[in-house]
Amino acid sequence: MNYRFHKHDYIIFLLSYVFFYIYIEKAQGVFIDIPVDAPAWLFLLIAVVLNLWAIPLPGIHPRTPPAIEAKPSELEQIPAEETKRLPEEKAKPAVAVPSSKERLAKGLSKTHKGFIDRIADVFRRHAAIDANVLSELEETLVGTDIGIRTAYKIFEDIRKESTAIDSADKAMTLIRTEIERILKSREQPLSIPEAVKPFVIMVTGVNGSGKTTTIAKIARHFKNAGKSVIIASGDTFRAAAIEQLEHWANLVEADFVKSQEGADPSAVAFDGLEAALSRGHDVLIIDTAGRLHTRENLMEELKKTSRVLDKKLPGAPHEILLVLDATIGQNAIEQTRQFNSSLGITGLVLTKLDGSAKGGVIVGIANEFEIPIRYIGIGEGMDDLQTFAAGDFVSALFAENEA
Numbered sequence: 001m002n003y004r005f006h007k008h009d010y011i012i013f014l015l016s017y018v019f020f021y022i023y024i025e026k027a028q029g030v031f032i033d034i035p036v037d038a039p040a041w042l043f044l045l046i047a048v049v050l051n052l053w054a055i056p057l058p059g060i061h062p063r064t065p066p067a068i069e070a071k072p073s074e075l076e077q078i079p080a081e082e083t084k085r086l087p088e089e090k091a092k093p094a095v096a097v098p099s100s101k102e103r104l105a106k107g108l109s110k111t112h113k114g115f116i117d118r119i120a121d122v123f124r125r126h127a128a129i130d131a132n133v134l135s136e137l138e139e140t141l142v143g144t145d146i147g148i149r150t151a152y153k154i155f156e157d158i159r160k161e162s163t164a165i166d167s168a169d170k171a172m173t174l175i176r177t178e179i180e181r182i183l184k185s186r187e188q189p190l191s192i193p194e195a196v197k198p199f200v201i202m203v204t205g206v207n208g209s210g211k212t213t214t215i216a217k218i219a220r221h222f223k224n225a226g227k228s229v230i231i232a233s234g235d236t237f238r239a240a241a242i243e244q245l246e247h248w249a250n251l252v253e254a255d256f257v258k259s260q261e262g263a264d265p266s267a268v269a270f271d272g273l274e275a276a277l278s279r280g281h282d283v284l285i286i287d288t289a290g291r292l293h294t295r296e297n298l299m300e301e302l303k304k305t306s307r308v309l310d311k312k313l314p315g316a317p318h319e320i321l322l323v324l325d326a327t328i329g330q331n332a333i334e335q336t337r338q339f340n341s342s343l344g345i346t347g348l349v350l351t352k353l354d355g356s357a358k359g360g361v362i363v364g365i366a367n368e369f370e371i372p373i374r375y376i377g378i379g380e381g382m383d384d385l386q387t388f389a390a391g392d393f394v395s396a397l398f399a400e401n402e403a
């Protein structure tokens with residue numbers, strides 16, 4: 001503690017010892033004879049009082065510096081509302097957190113350029129909607145990532161209405177309505193019935209599509225919704241895959257069932273289900289390998305895992321998610337076909353929309369398969385997974401953004 005002494009305090013302190021000395025001489029008379037006619041105890045009393053003056057006494061004589069108070073003139077310079085704020089709040093720079101819609105629009109900005117802008121360009125180049133425009137539109141639509149079938153479906157709608165279309169705006173509105181109609185039919189968020197416990201989700205997809213990252217994001221999503229989650233590392237193909245998943249499970253504070261490299265994936269899924277049942281978890285998410293020697297091998301392994309789960313808990317897995325990488329464009333349509341015919345996919349996740357100009361493929365997939373699109377990935381971060389909402393998606397897709 002820092003005590004505050006003034007010069008006179010030191011003098012009084014020294015003086016107290018002078019009086020002590022006088023008291024001793026008065027009482028004992030060792031060296032000098034004090035020529036003052038007063039009793040010795042009086043000198044002792046004065047010595048004690050002076051000494052006490054110099055000693056810090058809490059409450060009576062604290063000797064600590066008083067709190068520094070701002071001068072009234074300084075206070076007046078601070079606006080009233082600022083004085084009400086907490087110091088921490090004031091210290092933080094004002095950083096605007098983008099809303100989920102803003103993040104979606106930013107994530108889809110590349111697809112906007114590679115899909116919507118290309119179509120809009122056709123109308124910008126021509127003053128009237130005539131046969132030339134229609135043939136250019138047909139070519140452009142076929143050249144996007146929505147796939148030939150969907151391209152012709154949208155084109156036919158425009159062609160049928162072409163006599164009524166007298167402006168580029170009207171044409172774009174018609175295209176937008178058609179895209180929204182297609183996507184709306186696949187908007188069906190993943191919901192977990194109370195009666196099903198644990199709700200088992202098996203996550204599939206080719207290697208690198210984003211399965212493991214998506215599992216972590218979904219686990220966090222359910223944890224935030226108050227569900228208890230357990231994750232099983234069914235991708236036993238690589239040790240690194242198991243460690244990667246364990247890391248994510250720890251991060252999102254989900255329970256984890258670890259496997260050994262090379263273990264039978266269906267046995268790991270079984271262990272996961274047993275753990276989920278005995279520990280009373282609401283949701284079990286099972287990671288799977290995306291890479292095997294052949295695609296046929298992979299499908300057989302996934303089918304086996306699905307059978308084993310069903311045997312232990314009839315009806316499981318309740319959701320077979322297929323994770324698709326949007327950057328591969330139309331290949332995602334073919335992947336959906338293969339996985340769906342082998343496994344019966346019940347939900348789709350389209351990842352990496354933020355890094356792709358080929359996100360238009362989502363319209364092709366929605367048009368060709370009657371499979372709900374559950375989530376979309378718009379970044380690598382834990383909060384970069386959004387529940388698919390067709391209206392928001394189309395608004396973001398058509399919004400003008402910086403790529």
Ligand SMILES: Nc1nc2c(ncn2[C@@H]2O[C@H](COP(=O)(O)OP(=O)(O)OP(=O)(O)O)[C@@H](O)[C@H]2O)c(=O)[nH]1
Pocket residue numbers: 205206207208209210211212213214235241289290291351352353354355376377378379380384
């Ligand atoms: N930009 C972006 N990157 C993503 C997204 N989702 C996943 N990724 C990245 O894609 C890469 C592969 O993701 P993983 O989750 O490991 O993919 P996986 O399907 O589990 O891969 P394997 O286990 O090898 O089959 C990682 O670098 C992820 O960060 C997304 O929505 N946007």
Ligand SMILES: [Mg+2]
Pocket residue numbers: 211212213235241287
């Ligand atoms: Mg993985």
